[in-house]
Amino acid sequence: MEARKSVFESVKDGVVGSIKGSGDVVKAVVDTVSGTLTHTIKGTSAVGTSLIDAVSDVGRAAIRGVTDVGGDVGSAAKGAVVGTLRGTKETGVEAMDAIKMTASSVIKATSDVSGDMGKAAQGAIQGAITGAKEVGLNVADATAAAANSVLKATGEVLHGTGKTGAAFIESSSGVVRSAIHAVVEVGGDVGSGAQGVVLGVLQGTKAGGKEALETISATSSNVVKGTSDVAGDIAKAAKGAVQGAITGAKEISLDTTEAASAAATGALKAAGEISSQAVQQVRNALTGTISGVKVVLKEPFKK
DSSP, X not given: OHHHHHHHHHHHHHHHHHHHHHOOHHHHHHHHHHHHHXXXXXXXXXXXXXXXXXXXXXXXXXXXXXXXXXXXHHHHHHHHHHHHHHXXXXXXXXXXXHHHHHHHHHHHHHHHTTOOHHHHHHHHHHHHHHHHHHHTOOHHHHHHHHHHHHHHXXXXXXXXXXXXXXXXXXXXXXXXXXXXXXXXXXXXXXXHHHHHHHHHHHHHHOOOHHHHHHHHHHHHHHHHHHHHHTTOOHHHHHHHHHHHXXXXXXXXXXXXXXXXXXXXXXXXXXXXXXXXXXXXXXXXXXXXXXXXXXXXXXOOOOO
């Protein structure tokens, strides 16, 4: 326990001191997190649970330190993920696990200090993509891992406050769109991001049956709208959302055909609110079989 407290306090105090000295939030967090993890892992031979704890702690500490000095949580989240990838790249920590653990910890820590989870989500995903390019990871995989973990953590936070159904969908919509914006803005794969988002939402809400289908449809709709906001590829986003719905459905014993149809219908509904061209792009992308499942498109509107 003392060792965990030491890691947390070391990162928090280091971040605060570096920001006061340079004013550069991202650099302060990256340098502090990577340095602390490298020292902790090599100095104590941390493995297994203790290593997971260390990775989780540095993300929480980074958010706490930055908010203590009035800094931006998005920059803190980005720096935490990049710093973690740098600090663990020569260890036994799987890079995708490091991304997931850090992304989750920064979302939950942001909620703890009543910060903007949308900004934290955006920063975490940007950090995953930037860090992946830096250390030679597959960027699409890193994008999916970050998006998945960010939305899973968001779902767990909202689920813990008792929000379900429409209340959950409304509360999570801003984080969903922020996540997709982050992917597009830093050149990530929007299909992988959309897949991770929908899967993460299902894992975080623990919803089932009709509620799960409604959540899939609404999340898929927000994914397409968010992609359109930043002129991203809505066809790839829609297909990714369906893939995420199918994967998630298998995890919770939901009918995969119904899940795919719900995601496709949500995507098509969103496209209908954008333009007739968008409708055609989404319909073309979702016609046929995706991930081994026949997609049944239900026209949710009339132009």
